[in-house]
Amino acid sequence: MTQTPIRTAIIGAGYIADWHAEALKLTAGAELVAVCDRSKGAADGFAERYGLVAFHDLDELIAAKVCDAVHILTPPDSHAALATKCLSAGMHCFVEKPVALSLADTKKIVEASEKHEKTFAAGHNFLGLPSYERLQTLVTTGDLGRITSAEVNWHFPLAPLRSGPFGLWLLKEPKNLLLELGPHLFAFAQDLFGPVEVEALSLGKPIALPADTDRPQSWRILARAGDVDVTFNLSLVETVDDRSVVVRGSSALARLNYANDTLVLQRENASDLVLNPLRRELDLAAQHLREGVVNAARQLSSLNRKSAYGLGFQGAFKAFYSALQSGNALDTRFDGAAAIEVMRAIDDVIAMMPKAAAKPKPATKKKPKPSVLVVGGTGFIGRALTRKLVAQGHDVRVLSRGKTGPFDDIADQVELYSASLSDPEALAGAMEGIEAVYHLGKSLDITWEGCLKNDVGVTLALAEAAQKADVMRFIYTGTIASYDMSRPDDTITEHTGFAEDMTDRNLYARSKAKCEEELLKLHDTKGLPLVIARPGIVVGEGGPLQHWGIGRWHGAGAVRIWGDGSNILPFVLIDDVADALVLMKDTPEAVGKSFNLVADPMMSARDYFAAIHQSLGANIRVSSGNLTAFWAADAVKYALKKHVLRRHGAIRPSLADWKSRAHLSPFDNRLPKEILGWAPESRREVFVQKAIVEANLLGF
Incomplete structure (x- = not known):
């Protein structure tokens, strides 16, 4: 028997909305029916592209009763209020990361979800990648042996820090950079090893924003999750792209490249000292070749609709909508408990940050008279x-x-x-x-x-x-x-x-x-x-x-x-x-x-x-x-x-x-x-x- 699809609306018609819309097209059990944005031009243009009903006010969307679930894609400082309102109105919520700006606000969303018996999912999209699911299985089954340490890396240039636009939410305060990117990193560690306890923070490579204070462009965070030593490296300068998770075990080392959806294992072998390095490198070469061919075939057959970024959304949406259709509990990668632990770790890092310097002020208090x-x-x-x-x-x-x-x-x-x-x-x-x-x-x-x-x-x-x-x-x-x-x-x-x-x-x-x-x-x-x-x-x-x-x-x-x-x-x-x-x-x-x-x-x-x-x-x-x-x-x-x-x-x-x-x-x-x-x-x-x-x- 075919189940009725979950009618879905997108709230916030910005850049990320297109990624959600395209992934929703490929998600069983989901039907995108509406979009809501306070900008009439943005909402109407998005609705025209995807054949949707456009709303310009959330109250109108709620009153219309056209959807069962919403994806909240607005600026992060609005997430908590919008999510609690939509959950209270009887709609399931998928909320882009960061789901809120603090642990307290994250808990409010989870409490609203439980009170109104609606599902809340956190947008930890990279956890939906097929390669990550393989890594998760390796860790869970013990194939890597006993895990000793892990590195979670985000080395990827953030051009707005140097060339703007400088009015973006993530540049308004130094902590916003961590709130924007940190959920990706902490979600990996929390899901693989359990709650993260932050021990130390080191900031570097500051850059001065126009008419503002400095922003750190490198973050090194030392932490533990259980008995696993975890290092989080975040670098936003112009560098080679390295967005990866490296897990070291007693039996093997796994390297997940989540920007490209690839996973390779480095294992020891029992050959003698002459052949051992050769076998190791040949094994790695064969794995890299396999991952490259699989990726190329996937992109070619899907016309680039299954990029790593797109696949992450598809995996996350699959978990969300299958839970809604079946009535079962949401996959723990995306549930409220995971969101709380991720935000708890981010809050701990923010508490370690130095107090921001005072922003530059104008020479006088006069009001401009523009010509x-x-x-x-x-x-x-x-x-x-x-x-x-x-x-x-x-x-x-x-x-x-x-x-x-x-x-x-x-x-x-x-x-x-x-x-x-x-x-x-x-x-x-x-x-x-x-x-x-x-x-x-x-x-x-x-x-x-x-x-x-x-x-x-x-x-x-x-x-x-x-x-x-x-x-x-x-x-x-x-x-x-x-x-x-x-x-x-x-x-x-x-x-x-x-x-x-x-x-x-x-x-x-x-x-x-x-x-x-x-x-x-x-x-x-x-x-x-x-x-x-x-x-x-x-x-x-x-x-x-x-x-x-x-x-x-x-x-x-x-x-x-x-x-x-x-x-x-x-x-x-x-x-x-x-x-x-x-x-x-x-x-x-x-x-x-x-x-x-x-x-x-x-x-x-x-x-x-x-x-x-x-x-x-x-x-x-x-x-x-x-x-x-x-x-x-x-x-x-x-x-x-x-x-x-x-x-x-x-x-x-x-x-x-x-x-x-x-x-x-x-x-x-x-x-x-x-x-x-x-x-x-x-x-x-x-x-x-x-x-x-x-x-x-x-x-x-």
């Missing part, structure tokens, strides 16, 4: 521009979702303003007192329809609101990526046009070009005081090591550059871009013109990585990328997405689009120099110092 509005002001370019404007005496209004950000030290001159870009009244309020508007924002859409709505539509709404407010300047940042840069013999100037037909270009290039086209119409027909900036490959302090304008990255240690890497790239320093943007506001002759912000010819991709090696000692493995091969592989993926996965809106960029990523065409940068008086850095040694050394690319 400049920056949309996208918390991004890489926006932060530099905002500080440049303040340094020149301007008060600035920054459109932001949060009330705190990377400008707390100059809060007497920067106003953070929350406004929906799709709300005309809110935009009108944002324009009050404003003389110049900078639009640096860009939506992250995966379909052309989404670009038209969330990028082009929003850009036009901003421009129209600015014009109604009679601003003196509207400055839009396009991108050089909209050009066809596939021919080395074509020198690009501001007179070089975009292709009439952009349908064979990537969505970013096409959407930016469409925004420019529509803004120019407003300039020509209605007198919008428009200036367009097209930055090149922007580098410098606050920028990432893994810059995808240079190549396709495979962790911090390897990159496949676009093309052979011998052509000069259109680099430009972040400070020079900020200077140019300010000049556009102050130069009347700039209105109606566009400017390609590219520095003088400086270095190729290979020169850039050689300079990183020489300056920082980081020998990044650089490989040439055959652009025709990239294009051909993408064509295969496009066919599979369209005809197998039935993904509407899938795009296929042309070969010229792929070649443009190598920036094969050189640029002529005379126009911004002549009109704006712009003087980008032209000395190579100074460029290297600012773009690489002072940029703190490695984080330490």
Whole structure:
């Protein structure tokens, strides 16, 4: 007899929601029916992608009685309140990690679950991996012998620590980094060995956040679980990816790579001293080959829907929904008792952390009177521009979702303003007192329809609101990526046009070009005081090591550059871009013109990585990328997405689009120099110092 599926809703339509939705499609007994998010755009867009009912208020979702269970994927500081409310309303809850911000709040969720007889599951998703289940069996059955010690490692770069966005919840307080990542580590140890008793904490590699205090980027935690010595290593600098669990027993050593869902065992053998090492290494080689082949076959057959991350969710969801369907107790990997023990250990570590230093404060207590509005002001370019404007005496209004950000030290001159870009009244309020508007924002859409709505539509709404407010300047940042840069013999100037037909270009290039086209119409027909900036490959302090304008990255240690890497790239320093943007506001002759912000010819991709090696000692493995091969592989993926996965809106960029990523065409940068008086850095040694050394690319 077929059981009725558990009707499920997702609360919180952010990045992680797509992972949950895709995993739920493959989970027996689950039926995703609704999504709830306070952001109407986020909820409606997610609902449209997955064919769901959208709600914008939790009370409405509860009243509608459309679901039996919810997945809570909102920021962690809201988890406890939402979970207890949903459990009280009679819904089962799967809560993303961290399930709460403290042991006390975690206990409240468990108590609500028990009181209302509903199931609560903690999102310890890596415990759902097939490879972890194999490791768990090895430990339980004693195949590894008596366990002596274990290491649980998370060595994986966290780019927002160095390049933002800095308004993320996990960066608001030093302890949030542990709350965000710690559950992965402690869940392994707690499930394998029992409750964890923390003994010592060592923090290192601090990094200063803009307008904030330092954040540790390395954590070393010594603990015991029963008679097992456990070391937790957490490192967030630019390093080789090592997310692993190493369990040492009297009979064997097991190494779980939970980022790739692989497990290998190192055992002793009874051969003599000559053959013993050979047999050991051959055994390891055979295991690695087996794990690699199994993984490759799984990814190929599932079209990457069964990545390690996806498999973890599927395993966790399987445990959750099978318990709901059968009425049996939830698997102890994910139950309330496990959540309590994990949070108990995290609380103990937090108690050992030094007291955070006081955050920087502005020089005065005056309220800013903004004359400049920056949309996208918390991004890489926006932060530099905002500080440049303040340094020149301007008060600035920054459109932001949060009330705190990377400008707390100059809060007497920067106003953070929350406004929906799709709300005309809110935009009108944002324009009050404003003389110049900078639009640096860009939506992250995966379909052309989404670009038209969330990028082009929003850009036009901003421009129209600015014009109604009679601003003196509207400055839009396009991108050089909209050009066809596939021919080395074509020198690009501001007179070089975009292709009439952009349908064979990537969505970013096409959407930016469409925004420019529509803004120019407003300039020509209605007198919008428009200036367009097209930055090149922007580098410098606050920028990432893994810059995808240079190549396709495979962790911090390897990159496949676009093309052979011998052509000069259109680099430009972040400070020079900020200077140019300010000049556009102050130069009347700039209105109606566009400017390609590219520095003088400086270095190729290979020169850039050689300079990183020489300056920082980081020998990044650089490989040439055959652009025709990239294009051909993408064509295969496009066919599979369209005809197998039935993904509407899938795009296929042309070969010229792929070649443009190598920036094969050189640029002529005379126009911004002549009109704006712009003087980008032209000395190579100074460029290297600012773009690489002072940029703190490695984080330490």
